[in-house]
Amino acid sequence: xxxxxxxxxxxxxxxxxxxxxxxxxxxxxxxxxxxxxxxxxxxxxxxxxxxxxxxxxxxxxxxxxxxxxxxxxxxxxxxxxxxxxxxxxxxxxxxxxxxxxxxxxxxxxxxxxxxxxxxxxxxxxxxxxxxxxxxxxxxxxxxxxxxxxxxxxxxxxxxxxxxxxxxxxxxxxxxxxxxxxxxxxxxxxxxxxxxxxxxxxxxxxxxxxxxxxxxxxxxxxxxxxxxxxxxxxxxxxxxxxxxxxxxxxxxxxxxxxxxxxxxxxxxxxxxxxxxxxxxxxxxxxxxxxxxxxxxxxxxxxxxxxxxxxxxxxxxxxxxxxxxxxxxxxxxxxxxxxxxxxxxxxxxxxxxxxxxxxxxxxxxxxxxxxxxxxxxxxxxxxxxxxxxxxxxxxxxxxxxxxxxxxxxxxxxxxxxxxxxxxxxxxxxxxxxx
Numbered sequence: 001x002x003x004x005x006x007x008x009x010x011x012x013x014x015x016x017x018x019x020x021x022x023x024x025x026x027x028x029x030x031x032x033x034x035x036x037x038x039x040x041x042x043x044x045x046x047x048x049x050x051x052x053x054x055x056x057x058x059x060x061x062x063x064x065x066x067x068x069x070x071x072x073x074x075x076x077x078x079x080x081x082x083x084x085x086x087x088x089x090x091x092x093x094x095x096x097x098x099x100x101x102x103x104x105x106x107x108x109x110x111x112x113x114x115x116x117x118x119x120x121x122x123x124x125x126x127x128x129x130x131x132x133x134x135x136x137x138x139x140x141x142x143x144x145x146x147x148x149x150x151x152x153x154x155x156x157x158x159x160x161x162x163x164x165x166x167x168x169x170x171x172x173x174x175x176x177x178x179x180x181x182x183x184x185x186x187x188x189x190x191x192x193x194x195x196x197x198x199x200x201x202x203x204x205x206x207x208x209x210x211x212x213x214x215x216x217x218x219x220x221x222x223x224x225x226x227x228x229x230x231x232x233x234x235x236x237x238x239x240x241x242x243x244x245x246x247x248x249x250x251x252x253x254x255x256x257x258x259x260x261x262x263x264x265x266x267x268x269x270x271x272x273x274x275x276x277x278x279x280x281x282x283x284x285x286x287x288x289x290x291x292x293x294x295x296x297x298x299x300x301x302x303x304x305x306x307x308x309x310x311x312x313x314x315x316x317x318x319x320x321x322x323x324x325x326x327x328x329x330x331x332x333x334x335x336x337x338x339x340x341x342x343x344x345x346x347x348x349x350x351x352x353x354x355x356x357x358x359x360x361x362x363x364x365x366x367x368x369x370x371x372x373x374x375x376x377x378x379x380x381x382x383x384x385x386x387x388x389x390x391x392x393x394x395x396x397x398x399x400x401x402x403x404x405x406x407x408x409x410x411x412x413x414x415x416x417x418x419x420x421x422x423x424x425x426x427x428x429x430x431x432x
Contacts, residue, residue: 007028016096021088023036026042026045029045040081055104059095061322064325065120067392068389124324130330141224144226145225151203158205163307194271196270196274197221199294200275201231202277203230203234204231207231207246216271219244220247222246251294274305278308279334280332295347298415300415304412310333310336310408336409348415351412353411354409355409357406368391371390
């Protein structure tokens with residue numbers, strides 16, 4: 001009687017996920033394997049625990065748990081392995097009930113069926129109403145408060161966590177981030193003496209660039225305590241404390257300026273507003289309130305630039321999503337058409353829309369290289385599970401942008417004057 005191998009027993013599962021052609025090899029804990037041995041990568045299920053992760057969560061989360069815990073590995077090109085899965089797998093890696101039943105039966109034959117493995121402690125566990133102030137703060141903390149030193153390893157010295165702009169093939173990451181900031185400054189029409197609000201300011205990069213190069217007074221706001229602490233330090237070290245103020249503040253509280261000092265000054269107004277890589281945390285239900293709040297503090301003739309990841313018809317990361325569980329809890333991607341409509345609804349005339357999709361793939365590739373180059377130090381800082389979360393998340397994001405599964409758009413709006421004038425230049429070339 002032939003011996004039942006993991007490969008023969010679990011072939012229906014492998015084909016359900018990767019298709020009949022099997023563009024990559026899959027190797028199991030008993031040494032058996034299926035798929036293309038000469039492919040760009042081999043997916044290795046190192047132990048039955050990997051299978052149990054998948055069986056107990058037969059979707060994207062189960063596969064991700066197997067990878068981040070080290071029960072599954074990828075030998076070879078991780079990006080190509082993910083690309084193969086993107087092209088072959090059903091949406092969200094959701095395994096059908098028939099395949100689950102056959103896999104359960106196979107697990108019984110192999111003698112590896114067991115209770116679910118423990119969930120990694122790095123999984124987000126948020127409470128309260130979705131996009132309430134408290135829950136938003138917790139979601140931001142989950143992703144950003146993992147250590148400034150870790151982010152420096154991944155992002156480089158610019159400490160900029162958003163899509164860069166590569167003006168040539170040999171542009172460095174730091175130069176590309178500066179080019180992105182400068183593009184936004186020019187789109188906003190910044191001039192000396194203006195006031196800029198940077199919503200979701202990260203570690204202060206945009207506010208510092210605008211102050212240093214355009215001599216504007218800048219206010220940056222964030223909900224991350226670690227970003228707040230380091231951004232203030234960076235501003236001081238750059239000698240920009242008289243020009244840049246960093247606040248630990250929700251965008252919903254900007255109108256009064258924040259705290260007793262803000263109320264004493266009265267309602268604040270800004271000549272320009274930038275929101276770079278923050279909008280993904282807002283949510284569709286809050287989109288109207290978000291743009292209304294920002295338009296409310298913008299002076300007539302002032303411009304707002306919203307720089308955010310987008311996807312056709314929008315997408316909300318649900319509990320079956322690796323991204324929602326481990327990376328961006330409560331994150332949502334909006335359709336750029338809905339963003340334009342929401343801005344127009346609060347009397348922000350949309351004047352320019354630009355996609356930087358290819359630029360984000362290039363940016364993420366640089367972050368992946370940085371993480372790989374500094375792997376041992378990253379693991380020492382945040383632990384192996386969180387390092388593998390970032391490895392998987394960024395590699396998948398590269399492929400998503402390259403395959404046009406996701407895009408990123410800069411949408412520029414202007415708050416027109418009472419007489420309908422905008423103050424915008426006649427041509428786009430004059431603007432940028």
